[in-house]
Amino acid sequence: MDVDSSTAPILHMDLDAFFASVELLDRPELVDRPVVVAHDSARSVVTAANYPARKFGVRSAIPLSRALQLCPSAIVLQPHFEKYRHYSREVMSILESVTPLVERMSIDEAFMDVSGAVRQFGSPFEIATQIRAEVSAQTGLTCSIGAAATKFVAKLASGRAKPDGLLVVPAAETLEFLHPLPVGSLWGVGAVTEKSLLGRGIHTIGDLAQTPLQVLRRVVGDAGGRKLHELANGIDPRPVTRETIEKSIGHEVTFEVDISDPAILRRELLRQSVKVGRRLRESGLVGRTIAIKVRFDDFTTIARSRTLDEATQVGRRIADEAVALFEALGRLKPVRLIGVRVENLAEAGSGSALLWDEDEDWRGAERAIDEVEERFGVDSIKPASLLRPAAELGPSKRRPQA
DNA sequence: TCTGGGGTCCTAGGACCC
DNA sequence: TCTGGGGTCCTAGGACCC
Numbered sequence: 001m002d003v004d005s006s007t008a009p010i011l012h013m014d015l016d017a018f019f020a021s022v023e024l025l026d027r028p029e030l031v032d033r034p035v036v037v038a039h040d041s042a043r044s045v046v047t048a049a050n051y052p053a054r055k056f057g058v059r060s061a062i063p064l065s066r067a068l069q070l071c072p073s074a075i076v077l078q079p080h081f082e083k084y085r086h087y088s089r090e091v092m093s094i095l096e097s098v099t100p101l102v103e104r105m106s107i108d109e110a111f112m113d114v115s116g117a118v119r120q121f122g123s124p125f126e127i128a129t130q131i132r133a134e135v136s137a138q139t140g141l142t143c144s145i146g147a148a149a150t151k152f153v154a155k156l157a158s159g160r161a162k163p164d165g166l167l168v169v170p171a172a173e174t175l176e177f178l179h180p181l182p183v184g185s186l187w188g189v190g191a192v193t194e195k196s197l198l199g200r201g202i203h204t205i206g207d208l209a210q211t212p213l214q215v216l217r218r219v220v221g222d223a224g225g226r227k228l229h230e231l232a233n234g235i236d237p238r239p240v241t242r243e244t245i246e247k248s249i250g251h252e253v254t255f256e257v258d259i260s261d262p263a264i265l266r267r268e269l270l271r272q273s274v275k276v277g278r279r280l281r282e283s284g285l286v287g288r289t290i291a292i293k294v295r296f297d298d299f300t301t302i303a304r305s306r307t308l309d310e311a312t313q314v315g316r317r318i319a320d321e322a323v324a325l326f327e328a329l330g331r332l333k334p335v336r337l338i339g340v341r342v343e344n345l346a347e348a349g350s351g352s353a354l355l356w357d358e359d360e361d362w363r364g365a366e367r368a369i370d371e372v373e374e375r376f377g378v379d380s381i382k383p384a385s386l387l388r389p390a391a392e393l394g395p396s397k398r399r400p401q402a
Numbered sequence: 403t404c405t406g407g408g409g410t411c412c413t414a415g416g417a418c419c420c
Numbered sequence: 421t422c423t424g425g426g427g428t429c430c431t432a433g434g435a436c437c438c
Contacts (some may be wrong), residue, residue: 038406045406060438066403106408106438188411190436223412224435247410254406289430299405303432339407 005125007171008147009115010240012154013095013131015143016163018108019048022087023077025140034074038064042256047079051163084108087139094134098127103240111151113240128166149174150236152187159185174234179206186231193220208232245345249279249287252339258297260334262326269322272340277315280342286311286353287342290321294329295337304329311346311353318342 015021019037024030034053038044046067049058056071068074088107095102098121101113114127121127128145135143142164146157149171157177161167169177183202184194196219202208208216209232217225230236251272259265269292280287291305304325312318322340348355 041406043404043406047406061406063403063405066405069403109438188436192435220435221413250408252407291431301433305431307430337406341409 003125003168004170005123005128005147005168006118007149008154008168009113009118009124010148010151010154011112011114011124011128011131012146012148012151012158013091013110013112013143014145014155014158014162015091015108015135015141017048017050017054018087018141019079019084020050020053020077021141022084023080024050027077030075034058034071035077036064036067036071036074037077037079038067040076040078043254049074087141090139091135091141091143094131094138098131100242101240103242111154111240125166125168128168132164132166150234151238151240152231152236153178153234155187156181156185175209178232178234179204179209181205183208186228188224188227188231193224196220205232245347246283246285247345248341248343249276249283249285249345250291250339250341251275252293252337252341254295254337255335258334258336259338260332262332265326265335265338266323268338269326269340270319272338273319273322274315276340276342277313277318280313280345281348284348285345286313286348286355288312288344288346289342290318290325291341291343292322292325293337293339293341294326294332294335296333297336298333299336301337302329305343307344309352311344311351312342313348314354317354 020035023037024035027035031050032052034056035050036046036053036058037048038046042065044064046058046060046062046064048060049067053067053071053074056074058067058071058074064076068076084107092102092104092110095110095112099112099114099117101116103111105111114121114124117127118124121130124147128147132143132145135141144158144161144163144165144167146154146159146161146167146169148154148157148169153169153174157167157169182204183189183197186205186208189197197203197208200211200215200219202211208228211229211232213225213229216228219225220228253268253272288311289305289307291303293301293303295301306321306325308317308321318340326338346353
């Protein structure tokens with residue numbers, strides 16, 4: 001193929017239906033059948049769907065119950081995140097064998113800037129072709145790659161190439177490629193923004209490019225307006241950069257049934273705080289702001305946070321703050337979701353901080369929680385399962401594993 | 403149909419300082 | 421006595437992404 005990709009050195013690689021594809025490596029007999037990856041629970045949502053399932057309108061993030069209505073014959077497989085991390089690492093190291101300039105966006109996506117690799121490996125088109133072949137040979141997975149002059153055009157291009165495709169958008173063809181696309185496909189335009197843009201007669205990225213900046217600012221705010229205006233005109237100066245330090249670490253849980261007992265909610269906050277503390281220590285980080293999030297049965301959601309004088313990585317300290325924030329809420333509606341997050345992160349040792357070693361009393365308690373989790377699984381100390389005797393669970397939602 | 407869990411970024415208002 | 425503007429930090433809420 002004769003494509004001039006010399007002006008399209010930014011690549012965006014996206015693994016196709018990643019979680020579902022990994023599961024299907026072990027279940028090749030199911031590849032042509034609709035398959036959905038989701039936790040087997042009343043309130044779970046689809047985390048991945050293969051292409052046969054998508055034909056029925058099944059997409060990730062829709063409720064599993066809805067997915068099974070759309071496609072009653074769908075086979076539901078449980079997720080295995082450790083496996084996904086393994087395959088992700090393998091694919092990322094293929095990318096890094098071409099250039100160190102790899103920016104991981106998520107477990108299944110990455111940007112690369114191959115400007116510095118063309119002398120050794122050939123044009124961006126040739127590099128992308130090699131990567132796709134290598135990924136397939138080494139993992140059995142397919143991926144799609146977009147190549148363009150900027151990150152967000154490369155990302156749009158990989159989306160258009162799916163599944164198992166490659167699309168090059170030379171710099172000179174950027175606007176021609178961009179302008180017919182619907183506004184909703186633009187990065188940063190979600191359901192809410194899309195609706196208000198459509199309401200103003202702005203349907204395509206081309207429409208957006210012609211909309212005065214002031215109008216956009218009114219719709220999506222100062223920063224958002226400027227961003228949208230630039231993107232619609234093909235401008236995106238963000239460079240591909242390697243990993244940066246995390247900004248927050250948190251955990252949250254949606255209960256299978258709404259919870260009103262504050263003792264159960266406090267215990268869940270404690271469990272999550274311990275996990276957050278452990279992750280902070282593993283990353284060598286401390287955090288100064290402790291935040292909780294509570295979602296009620298009517299789906300309204302509130303957040304409360306407090307910034308400490310001294311950063312911490314100790315589960316007990318996090319739990320003390322989280323529980324205090326929770327207690328200050330007073331009487332509550334039944335709770336659907338609760339979560340803990342630590343923000344304002346810094347490297348441990350970079351300033352005044354309460355470190356793990358200084359809080360020995362708590363070690364025993366953290367170890368006890370670890371042991372329970374290890375022996376009985378995380379679910380066994382999740383409030384929902386404690387509240388729901390097996391008899392109440394009703395007929396299993398699990399599909400026959402054909 | 404009834405909405406996960408991991409995050410990032412932006413806005414707006416108030417406190418406080420100069 | 422009243423009034424200012426800029427800057428920074430903190431908190432709450434919400435849109436968005438994968």
